[in-house]
Amino acid sequence: GENVEQHPSTLSVQEGDSAVIKCTYSDSASNYFPWYKQELGKGPQLIIDIRSNVGEKKDQRIAVTLNKTAKHFSLHITETQPEDSAVYFCAAIQYSGAGSYQLTFGKGTKLSVIP
C-alpha cells in the first residue's frame, strides 16, 4: 500500500516568515495530493490540493509543488500569520480498483506562528 512520509513534525516560525512542509509518497499510481489543516477540536479541512498532471498550484499565500519523478510534494505558506497555527497533514490517494479508493495521510506537522 501507499506510504506517506511528512517532515518536519513540528515547525515554529516568526510571523511574516515562510513555512515549508515536505512529503514523500511511495506509490507511483497515486495521482491526487491534498493538504489538510486541522485546528484544535475540529476535523481536518482541505486548504489546497494538486493533481499529478500539474507541477505547482497557488492560492493566495499558500502554494503546493509536486515532483512526480521524485515522488515528493511540498506545502509553502508565505507571510505567515498567527491564525496559520495548526496541524497540517499531507495525503495521497490511491485507487484500489472497482471504484474504491483510499486516502493515506502523513503524520502531520504542528505549525506554530510566533507573533
Place this chain on the structure above:
Amino acid sequence: SAVISQKPSRDICQRGTSLTIQCQVDSQVTMMFWYRQQPGQSLTLIATANQGSEATYESGFVIDKFPISRPNLTFSTLTVSNMSPEDSSIYLCSVGGGAGREAFFGQGTRLTVV
C-alpha cells in the same frame, strides 16, 4: 461540498462499555469512511462503509470491535465495543476524496475511556 454532523462530540466512558458514534451527511454519498486519530497522531482509516454491503475493514481493525452500520446513503454509525483506555482517541467520519475530489470530515468525536 458536504456538511457532516457527527455526534457525540465528546464522551467519557467506562472501560468494558460500548459507544456508538453517529455521522449524518447533508447529501447522498456512496462511500463513507471512519478514521481514528490517536492523541498527537495522524488519521488511520478504520473501515469504509458502503450502503447495502458489509463494511470493509483495514488491517488491525475487526468488525467485532468496531461494528458499522450504513442504513442509507446519508447516515452511518460506528460502535466502539468493549472499550479499554487504549481506545481513547478522536474518531472521525469522512466522505468524498475519490477521483480527485475534496474529502470532507466531521468535527470528530473525542473519546476518553477511564
